Amino acid sequence: MNDDQGRGTRGGFAGAVASEWTKLWSVRASYLCLLAGLAVTGVFTFYYASIARLNDLPVQPAGNAAAASAVLTQFAVVVLATVAVTSEYSTGSVRASLLWVPRRHRVQAAKALVVAAVAFVAGTAYAVMGTAVAWGPFGGRASFDAGTTLGQVLAVGTYQALVAVLTVGVAFATRHPAGALSFLVTLLWALPSVLLGLGGATLAAVNDRLPHGAGDHFMRVGADAPYTSLTAVLILAAWAAAAHVVGLYVLRRRDA
Template sequence: MTTTTTPAERESPREAVGLQGRGTPAGFPGALAAEWTKLWSVRAPYFCLLVGIAITGVFTYYYAAIARINEQPIQPVGNAAAASAVLAQFAVVILATVAVTSEYSTGSVRASLLWVPRRHRVHAAKAVVVGGVAFVAGTGYAIVGTAVAWGAFGGRSSFEAGTTLMQVLAVGGYQALVAVLTVGVAFATRHAAGALSILVTLLWALPSVLLGLGGPTLAAINDHLPHGAADHFMRVGTEAPHTAAISVLIVAAWAVAAHMVGLYVLRRRDA
């Protein structure tokens, strides 16, 4: 009687051990490449990025026009782009949410975990890819917003190359941290509706309520929420309860906390 062997059975012991040790033939770079390919294989990211540009353009024009009409004091032109992040961030939130939850809705997450059995590697690769895209998108939004606002301000703004560059990079950095935070929340909830409910509450609804009610205590709480802290290092000339470096650390702490929660759920629950 003759028997047939599969290609996997014909592997040498050394090759088999090598594949097990690495998780994937290409290791972490291979996981990054896979996440990059999956991200751009659907239309949602393109749509989200275009919507983000449109939101930034409209908001910055409105922000600058109001400053001109009300004859507000001259301010750095980059403040308009920084202020627009309160809305433009949701283009990044939706992009990052879809990047995670679409795999659960279609069941393709099982294939991802078979290809990359080390779950922390899948989680990290997703966060790096989406965070990198968000950084590039955020800096692009800031550049577009600054250009639009410069004309709409009508002389009610100032331009300094160093300050403007720092604000552009700050907006990009914030969007990247928001993307990492979103990936963590999406892995924890596994459902787009649940993730978006949490993120809209955290990034917009709760800050709006705190600032609307007013008072030093509620304002202090808002200063320790992601966007409240980020506003202090993205905008220039505003009063801040702590330094820009502390503000960055606060937002980063939120992102790291969400990342760890998402990783815990990914490791503990079956796909």
């Protein structure tokens, strides 16, 4: 077997996915991020439901508490995905990864797939726990329908998975945790907060085209949305795909 054949065998996509899975769970940060997301979900959903009860807000689906908590829990996924990429640049192990899997698009795709799968499972778990935690504090200000709740649980998981793919692309583009996190905090939280805080139909429409604006329409039930759930998912997917393309461009153009 010549060297090219050997490298092709080692660098298969299944092998790349298996390698990324092992690397993800070999660092403590992965567990800490997921546990932090779980803790934030519990605190935020309890607070959200308590405020709804104290302010006597209209009855809403119990899953809305978990959907709303994604504005914070998404950053557990963001940090997880960022570390999965940038830690290899900081230690220099990315060179070994690219030697093992010479086709660079496979490295990025494998990492995105693994992190997205973990984010989906984590997101659904957060949503289930958050809905359960919020039920008591809602004190009658929430309704429960199995079909609606299941849809919201899956929507939260899907949102977190797409945020993970978006993050992987940004992390490969910046190659540095501070740069990636600064951009993502601005895009996913700071910019939407400014746009909604300033108010106005035009700024609200801009926010609706940002990742979390679309995700919020997709995850929450009962609020007026300017487009369908499918459109919201497509907006999220477009952001994730754009980040993935930019990250791949940088990965291919610059040396590790």
